[in-house]
Amino acid sequence: MIKLIVLDVDGCLTDGKLTYNQEGIESKSFSVKDGLGISTWVKLGNQVAIITGRNSKMVERRSQELGIQHLYQGIKDKERVLQEIVNSLGLNFSNVAAIGDDLNDFNMLRLAGKSFTPNDGVKVIKEIVETVLSCNGGDGAVREMIDILVDGNNQKEEFLSVWSINSKQ
Numbered sequence: 570m571i572k573l574i575v576l577d578v579d580g581c582l583t584d585g586k587l588t589y590n591q592e593g594i595e596s597k598s599f600s601v602k603d604g605l606g607i608s609t610w611v612k613l614g615n616q617v618a619i620i621t622g623r624n625s626k627m628v629e630r631r632s633q634e635l636g637i638q639h640l641y642q643g644i645k646d647k648e649r650v651l652q653e654i655v656n657s658l659g660l661n662f663s664n665v666a667a668i669g670d671d672l673n674d675f676n677m678l679r680l681a682g683k684s685f686t687p688n689d690g691v692k693v694i695k696e697i698v699e700t701v702l703s704c705n706g707g708d709g710a711v712r713e714m715i716d717i718l719v720d721g722n723n724q725k726e727e728f729l730s731v732w733s734i735n736s737k738q
Contacts, residue, residue, distance in 0.1 A: 571683060571718045572664040574610065575651060576711060578621040578628050580670035581687060584707030597627050598707060604635055606712035611636040612731050613724055618654050620647045622673050648676035668714050670694060670706055683721075685714045 579585050582603060588596045607617055618639035619632055625642065632640045641650050647669075655662060667674075667681035670690035675697065678684040684698040687710035695701050700717065704710040719728045729735070 570664065570722050571615075571666045573616040573618060573654070573658065573660055573666070574607075574715065574718065575618045575620055575654075575665060575667040575677065575681065576607075577647075577667075577669040577671075577674050578619060578625070579623060580690070580706040581668045582619075582628075582631075582707065582711055584705065585670070585689075595625065595627070597625065599631055600707055600709050600712065602709045603707075603711040604631075606715035607635045607637065609728055609731050610715050610719075611638070613727055616658060618651075620644050620650050620677065622647075645673075647674060648680060651677050651680055666714065666718055668702075668711060683718070685710075685717075 576582055582599055583597045611617055617637045619628065619637055620641045621628060622644055623642065628642060629640065639654055644650050655665060662680050663682040665681045666683040666685065667678050668685040669678050670686050671694060674694060678694065678698055685700045685702055686694045686698045687702050687704060687706035689705040702710045702713045704713045719725055
Protein backbone atom coordinates (compact mmCIF):
# COMPACT_ATOMS: atom_id res chain seq x y z
CA MET A 570 0.00 0.00 0.00
CA ILE A 571 1.31 3.44 -0.91
CA LYS A 572 1.40 5.74 2.12
CA LEU A 573 3.75 8.48 0.88
CA ILE A 574 3.83 10.33 -2.42
CA VAL A 575 6.92 12.31 -3.34
CA LEU A 576 6.58 15.17 -5.77
CA ASP A 577 9.03 17.12 -7.88
CA VAL A 578 7.84 20.66 -8.61
CA ASP A 579 9.13 22.06 -11.91
CA GLY A 580 7.87 19.83 -14.70
CA CYS A 581 5.49 17.85 -12.45
CA LEU A 582 3.45 20.23 -10.29
CA THR A 583 4.14 22.96 -12.87
CA ASP A 584 4.70 22.95 -16.61
CA GLY A 585 8.40 23.52 -15.99
CA LYS A 586 8.43 27.06 -17.35
CA LEU A 587 9.98 29.85 -15.30
CA THR A 588 8.45 33.27 -15.85
CA TYR A 589 10.05 36.46 -14.54
CA ASN A 590 8.55 39.95 -14.59
CA GLN A 591 10.59 43.13 -15.16
CA GLU A 592 11.50 43.26 -11.46
CA GLY A 593 12.86 39.71 -11.67
CA ILE A 594 10.00 38.22 -9.65
CA GLU A 595 9.33 34.60 -10.57
CA SER A 596 5.86 33.17 -11.07
CA LYS A 597 4.57 29.61 -11.36
CA SER A 598 1.19 28.13 -12.20
CA PHE A 599 -0.24 25.12 -10.37
CA SER A 600 -3.14 22.90 -11.41
CA VAL A 601 -6.18 23.03 -9.12
CA LYS A 602 -6.87 19.40 -10.09
CA ASP A 603 -3.48 18.40 -8.71
CA GLY A 604 -4.21 20.47 -5.61
CA LEU A 605 -7.57 18.86 -4.93
CA GLY A 606 -6.05 15.41 -5.38
CA ILE A 607 -3.18 16.21 -3.01
CA SER A 608 -5.37 17.73 -0.31
CA THR A 609 -7.76 14.76 -0.50
CA TRP A 610 -4.83 12.30 -0.32
CA VAL A 611 -3.72 14.07 2.87
CA LYS A 612 -7.27 13.96 4.31
CA LEU A 613 -7.14 10.17 3.92
CA GLY A 614 -4.23 10.16 6.38
CA ASN A 615 -1.54 9.67 3.74
CA GLN A 616 1.73 11.57 3.57
CA VAL A 617 3.06 13.95 0.91
CA ALA A 618 6.60 15.22 0.41
CA ILE A 619 7.96 17.74 -2.04
CA ILE A 620 11.63 17.37 -2.90
CA THR A 621 12.73 20.06 -5.33
CA GLY A 622 16.05 21.39 -6.56
CA ARG A 623 14.95 25.03 -6.53
CA ASN A 624 13.85 27.38 -3.74
CA SER A 625 10.57 29.22 -4.12
CA LYS A 626 8.26 31.10 -1.77
CA MET A 627 5.40 30.08 -4.08
CA VAL A 628 6.12 26.40 -3.49
CA GLU A 629 6.22 27.04 0.26
CA ARG A 630 2.84 28.76 0.07
CA ARG A 631 1.29 26.05 -2.11
CA SER A 632 2.57 23.35 0.26
CA GLN A 633 0.93 25.08 3.21
CA GLU A 634 -2.36 25.50 1.32
CA LEU A 635 -2.48 21.79 0.50
CA GLY A 636 -1.38 20.46 3.90
CA ILE A 637 1.84 18.97 2.56
CA GLN A 638 3.75 17.73 5.58
CA HIS A 639 7.29 17.48 4.19
CA LEU A 640 8.87 20.25 2.10
CA TYR A 641 12.50 20.11 1.02
CA GLN A 642 13.75 22.86 -1.30
CA GLY A 643 17.17 23.53 -2.80
CA ILE A 644 17.97 19.80 -2.77
CA LYS A 645 20.71 18.44 -5.00
CA ASP A 646 20.66 14.87 -3.61
CA LYS A 647 16.98 13.88 -3.74
CA GLU A 648 17.81 10.22 -3.13
CA ARG A 649 19.40 11.00 0.27
CA VAL A 650 16.46 13.16 1.35
CA LEU A 651 13.97 10.49 0.30
CA GLN A 652 15.89 7.90 2.33
CA GLU A 653 15.75 10.20 5.38
CA ILE A 654 11.99 10.76 5.01
CA VAL A 655 11.27 7.04 4.62
CA ASN A 656 13.39 6.24 7.69
CA SER A 657 11.81 9.01 9.80
CA LEU A 658 8.29 7.79 8.94
CA GLY A 659 9.13 4.13 9.55
CA LEU A 660 8.13 3.19 6.00
CA ASN A 661 9.60 0.92 3.36
CA PHE A 662 10.27 2.08 -0.18
CA SER A 663 7.44 -0.23 -1.26
CA ASN A 664 5.12 2.28 0.51
CA VAL A 665 6.42 5.17 -1.62
CA ALA A 666 5.33 6.54 -4.98
CA ALA A 667 7.29 9.31 -6.65
CA ILE A 668 6.89 11.53 -9.70
CA GLY A 669 9.74 13.23 -11.51
CA ASP A 670 10.48 14.44 -15.00
CA ASP A 671 14.21 14.95 -15.47
CA LEU A 672 17.69 13.67 -14.68
CA ASN A 673 17.85 15.14 -11.17
CA ASP A 674 14.92 12.86 -10.24
CA PHE A 675 16.51 9.66 -11.62
CA ASN A 676 17.91 8.15 -8.39
CA MET A 677 14.86 9.15 -6.34
CA LEU A 678 12.53 7.47 -8.84
CA ARG A 679 14.58 4.26 -8.82
CA LEU A 680 14.16 4.00 -5.02
CA ALA A 681 10.39 4.42 -4.98
CA GLY A 682 8.12 1.39 -4.97
CA LYS A 683 6.05 3.03 -7.71
CA SER A 684 7.45 5.64 -10.08
CA PHE A 685 5.73 8.02 -12.47
CA THR A 686 6.61 10.72 -14.96
CA PRO A 687 4.39 13.20 -16.80
CA ASN A 688 3.83 12.57 -20.50
CA ASP A 689 6.38 15.31 -21.26
CA GLY A 690 9.08 13.86 -18.99
CA VAL A 691 12.48 13.35 -20.60
CA LYS A 692 13.25 10.14 -22.47
CA VAL A 693 15.70 8.74 -19.90
CA ILE A 694 13.11 9.07 -17.14
CA LYS A 695 10.36 7.57 -19.29
CA GLU A 696 12.61 4.52 -19.74
CA ILE A 697 13.00 3.81 -16.01
CA VAL A 698 9.60 4.62 -14.48
CA GLU A 699 6.76 2.19 -14.00
CA THR A 700 4.14 4.57 -15.44
CA VAL A 701 4.29 7.33 -18.04
CA LEU A 702 1.17 9.40 -17.40
CA SER A 703 -1.08 10.76 -20.16
CA CYS A 704 -1.06 14.30 -18.67
CA ASN A 705 1.81 16.74 -18.95
CA GLY A 706 3.48 18.32 -15.95
CA GLY A 707 1.40 21.15 -14.48
CA ASP A 708 -1.65 19.91 -16.34
CA GLY A 709 -3.05 17.24 -14.02
CA ALA A 710 -0.19 14.71 -14.02
CA VAL A 711 -0.03 14.59 -10.22
CA ARG A 712 -3.80 14.13 -10.01
CA GLU A 713 -3.63 11.31 -12.54
CA MET A 714 -0.94 9.64 -10.42
CA ILE A 715 -3.03 10.04 -7.26
CA ASP A 716 -6.11 8.58 -8.96
CA ILE A 717 -4.05 5.52 -9.96
CA LEU A 718 -2.69 5.16 -6.43
CA VAL A 719 -6.11 5.57 -4.79
CA ASP A 720 -7.43 2.75 -6.98
CA GLY A 721 -4.38 0.60 -6.21
CA ASN A 722 -4.80 1.25 -2.46
CA ASN A 723 -8.50 0.35 -2.66
CA GLN A 724 -9.30 3.81 -1.26
CA LYS A 725 -11.65 5.04 -3.99
CA GLU A 726 -14.80 5.04 -1.84
CA GLU A 727 -12.95 6.76 0.98
CA PHE A 728 -11.42 9.27 -1.45
CA LEU A 729 -14.83 10.15 -2.88
CA SER A 730 -16.46 10.28 0.55
CA VAL A 731 -14.18 13.17 1.53
CA TRP A 732 -16.39 15.20 -0.82
CA SER A 733 -19.62 13.37 0.16
CA ILE A 734 -19.74 11.49 -3.14
CA ASN A 735 -21.05 7.95 -3.25
CA SER A 736 -19.89 6.25 -6.45
CA LYS A 737 -22.49 3.49 -6.03
CA GLN A 738 -25.45 5.81 -6.64
